[in-house]
Amino acid sequence: MxxxxxxYSEGAHPQILKALMESNLVQEDGYGEDQYTLKAIELIKEKVGRTDVDVHLLTGGTQTNLTAISAFLRPHEAAISASTGHILGHETGAIEATGHKVLSVDCKDGKLTPDGVKAVLEGHPDEHMVKPKLVYISNSTEIGSIYKKEELKKLGGFCRENNLILYMDGARLGSALCSDENDLQLNDLPELVDAFYIGGTKNGALLGEALVICRDSLKADFRYHMKQKGAMLAKGRLLGIQFFELFRDNxxxxxxxxxxxxxxxxxxxxxxxxxxxxxxxxxxxxxxxxxxxxxxxxxxxxxxxxxxxxxxxxxxxxxxxxxxxxxxxxxxxxxxxxxxx
Missing domain, CATH: 3.90.1150.10 (Aspartate Aminotransferase, domain 1)
Known part of the structure; x- marks a missing residue:
């Protein structure tokens, strides 16, 4: 069979396993303050072309989504997602469990557009309803489609005009960026979205996602949120080593x-x-x-x-x-x- x-049926790429084994008995600080994680963060900043972003390594996609979205939103605020979005149908209500409603938009191709988001805003006009604040997208989407650069420019522009946060789930970002139909580069993303993550779990790592926070107002106290949500791995080196190996070459x-x-x-x-x-x-x-x-x-x-x-x-x-x-x-x-x- x-x-x-x-x-993610297989374990990890041999190069990653080799690096984990070779560093196994090296003593390091915990909670992401080890040399490997610090090097990986600097490397990711170099790859995304921005030294002013914050990078945090977490263990899985659902954990990253719930930690980030709950940190970015105030108690009465909600996320907007395509009806096929991962946070809506495949995360056991993780976002709702943190107190934030997920508002659904039907999208034939799995991709949100300004018109779809606008309809949600118009349907939530006042304080008697939750306040739509964060737009959740994934690239590639749950049904395999990808966002083109112009689509993200339009969506990002609409979000900025309406003071919304644009957040990208990148569990399969590698596949999206390497698609024959893609016209985006990794270093385009900090200009187009407010936060995104780079998926390792589904692209050769044992586990791990690298969250990149681009918008300054979203950065404060994020490590507190990670700790409170159980997202701060004591042996953070395990994530740092893997992302360093993934990005030190191609x-x-x-x-x-x-x-x-x-x-x-x-x-x-x-x-x-x-x-x-x-x-x-x-x-x-x-x-x-x-x-x-x-x-x-x-x-x-x-x-x-x-x-x-x-x-x-x-x-x-x-x-x-x-x-x-x-x-x-x-x-x-x-x-x-x-x-x-």
């Missing part, structure tokens, strides 16, 4: 490019087989629509998520490739597909 279920992008290439092989074979897709997703997640009978056959050899029922006879599945996906596994899936098609 080979898994196309997610991009490893972060090499791994994302591999994941995208494997997805591209699958996508091209499906297109040639005239398979329809639920959504346009130029990243490492693809959503083909198959007859339910074919899905049952494929499930005998491969694991994946059945994403959405299309009608009585057809469903969309989600295929996710990773930094470690084997080319022969992709070729095997394609051959199996051809046999049953």
């Amino acid at each position: 080979y898994s196309f279920k997610n991009d 490893l972060f992008f090499d791994l994302a490019e591999h994941a995208n290439r494997m997805a591209g092989m699958l996508r091209e074979a499906l297109i040639q087989a005239k398979v329809q897709f639920l959504t346009h997703s130029p990243s490492n997640q693809i959503f083909p629509i198959f007859p339910n009978s074919l899905i049952a056959e494929l499930e005998k050899k491969y694991s994946f998520h059945v994403w959405e029922k299309v009608d009585a006879d057809y469903s969309s599945i989600r295929l996710v490739t990773s930094w470690a996906t084997k080319e022969e596994a992709v070729e095997g899936f394609i051959e199996e597909l051809k046999k049953w098609m």
Whole structure:
């Protein structure tokens, strides 16, 4: 059984494991004040092209989202998310558990627009309702789409005009930036969004996300929020070492490019087989629509998520490739597909 279920089924890239092992008996300060974390933070600042940002390393995406969003918002303020957004449907109400409502916007392609956000603002006009304050987006999105630079410029401009915080979930940021359709660079982001994180868990690290806070008003006391939310790892070196390895050369992008290439092989074979897709997703997640009978056959050899029922006879599945996906596994899936098609 080979898994196309997610991009964190494997452990970590050997280069990261080697660095963790070689540094294992070196004594270091805790809570992110070790030499490895400090070096990683400086390296990330260099990569994003801004020395005035704050960088914090946390262990996972949900933890990063709930810690950041709850820190950025006052008690009566709410977040706005696409209806497919991770904080809305896949984080067990983590944001709501911190006292902040998540307001949903239906988006066909999983991407928020100024018009969608404007409609939420108009629907919450006064103090009898929560106050929309933070706009949550992810790149790539939950359905594999990516934001183009002009889209972020327009959304960011609208947020600034309306005194909103624009926050980007970057769990799969590597895949988005390495997509053939992408026109963004990592160092564009501090000018376009107020805060974002760089996902390591889904791109070759054992665990870890690097939160980058760009807006000065959001920076104060953030380590207090981390500690209170259980997000300050005593052995912070484990995160620092991994992010240093990911960014000291091109490893972060090499791994994302591999994941995208494997997805591209699958996508091209499906297109040639005239398979329809639920959504346009130029990243490492693809959503083909198959007859339910074919899905049952494929499930005998491969694991994946059945994403959405299309009608009585057809469903969309989600295929996710990773930094470690084997080319022969992709070729095997394609051959199996051809046999049953």
